[in-house]
Amino acid sequence: MSAPWKYEKDRVFIKRLIVLLLVFFLLIIVLITRVFYLQILQGDRYRLLADKNRTSVRLTLPSRGNIFDRNGVKLAENKKNFQAVLIKEEALNVQKSLENFEKIIVLDEDEKARIQKEIKRKRPYMAIRIKDGLSFEEAAKLHLNAPDLTGIQIEEDLIRHYPLKDVNAHLIGYVSLMNDKDLEENPDDPLADLPGYRIGRTGLENSFEEVLKGIPGFKKKEVNAYGRSVRVLEEAVSQKGESLNLTIDSRLQEVALTALGKESGSAIVMDVNTGEILAMVSSPSYDTNIFTMPVPVKVWRSLIDNEKRPLQNKALTGTYSPGSIFKLVVALAGLEHKIIHPNKKVYCGGKVTIGNHDFHCWKRSGHGMVDLEQALMHSCDVYFYELAQQIGAEKITNMAKRLGFGVPVNIGIKGEREGLVPTPEWKKKRFKDDWRTGDTVNLSIGQGFLGTTPMQLVYMTAQIANGGKKIKPHVIKGEGVDTPASLGFKKEHLNLIKRGMNKVVNHEKGTAYRSRINVNGEKMAGKTASTQVRRITKKEREKGIIKQEDLPWKYRDHGMFAAFAPVQNPRFAIVVMIEHGGGGSSSAAPVAAKILTETLKLYPKNN
């Protein structure tokens, strides 16, 4: 019945169907293999990715550790802060809510721009900070108008507060909000995106950031593909940062800052036996509380443009020629190397000529025959010019390094400068020039290349005052050394220098005689320094030197005074530095006298 065409057609069909079946079978094997590869061979990897997908850890801000002074006075604490935040997805109309908000609280243009930027950047369920530091009244007003402010919520959090405002500005430093640069630099910091997260920028707030900031708490939540949380899986509360207890006495801080007045300068008070720093101020100061909120441009500019540089901590980062205070170092080097004999006298005729260059004493008529004590008392330059040549630069610089110059004192605050102790090798490298006798002569009166910070100067003064004990200066309580090692100086040499320093203040011909003090019989001893910030030309010298008061502020000499008190059994060392203050005896010594008087009153003997 069937035609032949049919059989052939069926035969081809069956043959090809079998081939197709094989192909399909192979494809099925491919699929199963692929699923095997993904689920079994790569299963662990994908399981991990799935877990990463589904969980999100949201951190909660810890509150920052407090900072106390030595008497338990709070220098930095946390204060309640009301802030308005916007959650996009909860607003009926984001822009309308913002408009209504502005009817109640004014926002400046910068803030508005930032808010608009964050509205674009952040996910709809994330909080956007609108305004920080709202008063209770403002917060209440916003609450009343809540129906018009959909999506805007008042959040209560803690904000850094410095009760003493400008008194400890440079010491404590400040915290501020993350800026765009921080976000770029720390793309992985999970706290960075939280509104209200502030980090320490300067001073102790910056140096002890890790200690103060505490441990953030977290909420581990299950989130869906859009990042919305579904449920909380795990939770831990945040832990407050550790407190810092300082060696600082905030009363002395206030005294020191007041004593410095409008001058640009710094003052440091140190306990010579323990290395505790009781006061460290830099002037002019500023109220650190302004930085916890975004700083208005005008305020920022006024700080930046001020020629007295209020933002700089001059006690740690100001580098100056130590001037005549360095004579203490030269004297000690001379004594230790037996080049200076206490009774040996040197003739000062007002100047010394080395090569074809005249080196003048500050007193043009000269001091006549002077021994070491007198040379210190009068701050005679010629005495040191002569002796320095005999001692040589190397012994002087070695002594300087032994006393702590050329390296940071390292009291625990970041950014301290190391200053500079020049050596022949250094000069060769820096200027491609040989060390000359003139350099040694300049070095002998603390001028020239030498650079020191007020902290290094007070450190040296304290170590001379305490009889050559190597103390560790510090601001955090308990960081000192219990039994300081000896620096290895002969007591009699130190006593000789101390006697010289005593005469500077308490001898009627001493350079700081007018600033002498007497607190229940306790007196101070010290050394003045006036360092030039410009060169006095020969021509000018002949014409007659211009009086300091007649020079523009920035050309006036720096005035410095290093001292200790009491003269017998010293307890405190102080350095006062006044930029362009004129002379050390007229500008710095009176300030130091005021501060030391208060110090001795606050810490009387046998207490």
Added chain:
Amino acid sequence: MPFFKDRNCYLKNYNLSLTDKIKGFNYKLLFLVCLAVFISIGTLYSAANGEWHRWADKQFIRFLLSLGALVFASMINLRLWMKYAYVIYGGSFLLLIGVMVFGHVGMGAQRWLNLGFMNLQPSELMKIALVLALARYFHGTTLSEIRSIRGIIPPVLMMVCPVALILEQPDLGTGLMLVFCSAAIFFLVGVQIWKFALVGLAGVVSVPILWTFLHDYQKKRVLTFLNPENDPLGSGYHIMQSKITLGSGGLFGKGFIQSTQSRLEFIPEKQTDFIFTLIAEEFGFLGATALILLFFIIILYCFYVGMISNNYFGKILATGLGINFALYVFINIGMVTGLLPVVGVPLPLVSYGGTAMLTLFFGFGLVQSVYINKEMVIGRNGSIDDE
């Protein structure tokens, strides 16, 4: 030469009674198909996080409707299907044109025709209509005709015209499926291998030209397929998340309604095209493999029906529909496992969606019809007289 139990099979008016038809029904195939749907309903229940009224209940109603369509298709005389094969094809083609004119734009593509009570996707209908038309055509041709150029032109046109319209919608997935399905049928009926090679070569050469005709989103999908990690938050996101979902299932899976990836909406089309990942996540490698094997057995059944059919129309119809079903499986699973680009092909019988299930069941109804009438002999033009 098959042995015929029913001597009446040669009669022009060979007609089985309703009882015969019900007796002749292949219940094993029906069971396997229904099993796949039950898996679907269970999975949709899980996809909705243990919720009946989101997808599962609707899918169940569609299943009942589709079951009706299956019974209807299987009860109709195979001769009648052959008689109206071209009519059905023509009707589907007109609907495709209709969708171009009145179609509903969904997901950026014009695919649906809103009939009031349901959205009709004519391209789905075309998958069956084209197989019917090709079966009818090749039933009437001799092998030499098939192997001649003249004889192959009409079926190629039957394929190309609807494919052109479907690509225009644009629906790359369905278009490709029609091309592959037709190509497989051409292969089965005996078109020479060198012709495939020639067309393949021409295809490769014209890829750069075709590329310019692709829509931007299609280009992007192909590029993303080639390197999904390149753009994990853009179009590579689907593929990456799809692989994560699958891979995280491991050997035994996370358990029923224990999926994390799908529940947390990392898989955007978890109830439709990406439903395989959900099954693989919850039931692991064992579950996924079992499902793939179930599909393979269904394919085998279709081929078996084709093989034992006594008429060429039935052979091509059953195997063609089996091939169509297989293509769904290969493309969908290949796509969600990252072997193929994401072209929008659902997992047959399992993905949520009305038209696909309805047409698939209709197709299985036709396969049943072939099975019931397996002993029927049909002449070149539909009768036994003109041989």
